[in-house]
Amino acid sequence: MANKYKTLQEKEKQRRRKKKRFYIQKTLEFSDGKLYIQSLRNNLILSLTDMNGNVLRNNSTGATGAKGYKKRLLANKVKLINRMLFYIKRIGIKQLHLVFKGFGRDRELICRNIKKTQLSIESIYDYASIPHNGCRLTKKKRL
Numbered sequence: 033m034a035n036k037y038k039t040l041q042e043k044e045k046q047r048r049r050k051k052k053r054f055y056i057q058k059t060l061e062f063s064d065g066k067l068y069i070q071s072l073r074n075n076l077i078l079s080l081t082d083m084n085g086n087v088l089r090n091n092s093t094g095a096t097g098a099k100g101y102k103k104r105l106l107a108n109k110v111k112l113i114n115r116m117l118f119y120i121k122r123i124g125i126k127q128l129h130l131v132f133k134g135f136g137r138d139r140e141l142i143c144r145n146i147k148k149t150q151l152s153i154e155s156i157y158d159y160a161s162i163p164h165n166g167c168r169l170t171k172k173k174r175l
Contacts, residue, residue: 064127071136131157
């Protein structure tokens with residue numbers, strides 16, 4: 033019996049170690065930065081860089097704990113955006129340049145959440161690639 037409780041206590045300690053809170057030290061201060069938003073069909077990837085292009089933070093909806101279909105859900109995307117905005121505030125960035133890639137539906141969601149904060153959007157770039165004729169489509173099924 034005593035061995036069983038010992039192992040349960042060890043498991044509880046391991047579980048607590050995994051759930052350590054993260055603390056961001058305010059060592060670096062930037063006045064403005066770029067937020068790269070790659071909006072895919074099943075995922076949302078956010079990368080924060082300084083103006084030179086050095087990556088400060090990189091996050092995706094998979095990092096919020098969602099897997100598979102749940103990465104598409106609006107709640108997980110909002111959680112991801114709020115995490116990134118929290119980090120941006122802690123660093124001290126006040127001006128953002130948004131860079132969009134992909135054709136996902138998350139553009140309005142991101143812009144709305146940034147407007148709720150006191151960050152100012154300096155510019156919005158769109159690097160979505162549009163095919164000019166593109167690849168041949170698959171053959172349509174006959175009914």
